[in-house]
Amino acid sequence: KNEVEQSPQNLTAQEGEFITINCSYSVGISALHWLQQHPGGGIVSLFMLSSGKKKHGRLIATINIQEKHSSLHITASHPRDSAVYICAVRSNSGGSNYKLTFGKGTLLTVNP
Amino acid sequence: NAGVTQTPKFQVLKTGQSMTLQCAQDMNHNSMYWYRQDPGMGLRLIYYSASEGTTDKGEVPNGYNVSRLNKREFSLRLESAAPSQTSVYFCASRATFTGNQPQHFGDGTRLSIL
Numbered sequence: 001k002n003e004v005e006q007s008p009q010n011l012t013a014q015e016g017e018f019i020t021i022n023c024s025y026s027v028g029i030s031a032l033h034w035l036q037q038h039p040g041g042g043i044v045s046l047f048m049l050s051s052g053k054k055k056h057g058r059l060i061a062t063i064n065i066q067e068k069h070s071s072l073h074i075t076a077s078h079p080r081d082s083a084v085y086i087c088a089v090r091s092n093s094g095g096s097n098y099k100l101t102f103g104k105g106t107l108l109t110v111n112p
Numbered sequence: 113n114a115g116v117t118q119t120p121k122f123q124v125l126k127t128g129q130s131m132t133l134q135c136a137q138d139m140n141h142n143s144m145y146w147y148r149q150d151p152g153m154g155l156r157l158i159y160y161s162a163s164e165g166t167t168d169k170g171e172v173p174n175g176y177n178v179s180r181l182n183k184r185e186f187s188l189r190l191e192s193a194a195p196s197q198t199s200v201y202f203c204a205s206r207a208t209f210t211g212n213q214p215q216h217f218g219d220g221t222r223l224s225i226l
Contacts, residue, residue, distance in 0.1 A: 031212045042219035098209060102154030
């Protein structure tokens with residue numbers, strides 16, 4: 001079982017819709033990251049969080065440490081939001097806390 | 113501020129050829145990382161450098177070597193390329209090795225081995 005599971009794998013939405021992408025993990029963590037990758041492009045860090053909620057523009061990230069679950073929400077989605085969204089966690093166990101473990105990503109397509 | 117710069121952006125090699133992927137960061141970060149990204153899989157760590165002068169193996173180091181040339185530069189070398197090394201390679205850096213800061217990624221190198 002992967003340590004980081006994302007759902008859905010693929011998501012197609014109409015412009016303006018509210019989007020939710022989920023991430024579940026199985027280890028204790030010190031931080032969770034949400035990353036964005038446009039087709040053929042580089043990877044950009046959107047959020048890093050260890051508790052609660054963060055908001056940046058139309059993007060909102062939440063985390064529930066007890067349930068080992070995080071969500072990324074996009075309000076009023078736009079075609080330029082089309083990208084792969086990747087969840088990654090940093091373990092809080094001494095032997096593994098140097099590295100990130102990545103989910104496989106969620107491919108979001110927003111149609112006009 | 114360029115951030116993390118990778119060269120080349122694209123490369124095609126024949127099996128058995130060697131090449132070096134270059135990575136440089138201008139953020140004065142201590143730690144640097146090399147990942148590979150393959151279809152249907154999450155990013156996997158090849159090698160990392162916690163600080164200038166140190167390098168360590170990640171999850172998938174076989175077939176690769178690295179050099180932390182100075183604080184800015186961290187190169188990845190394929191000594192004898194194999195088709196299984198066809199992938200997209202990302203370099204990343206972080207301010208410190210143990211603190212909770214975001215990683216900054218380069219734009220990737222798309223490598224095909226024929």
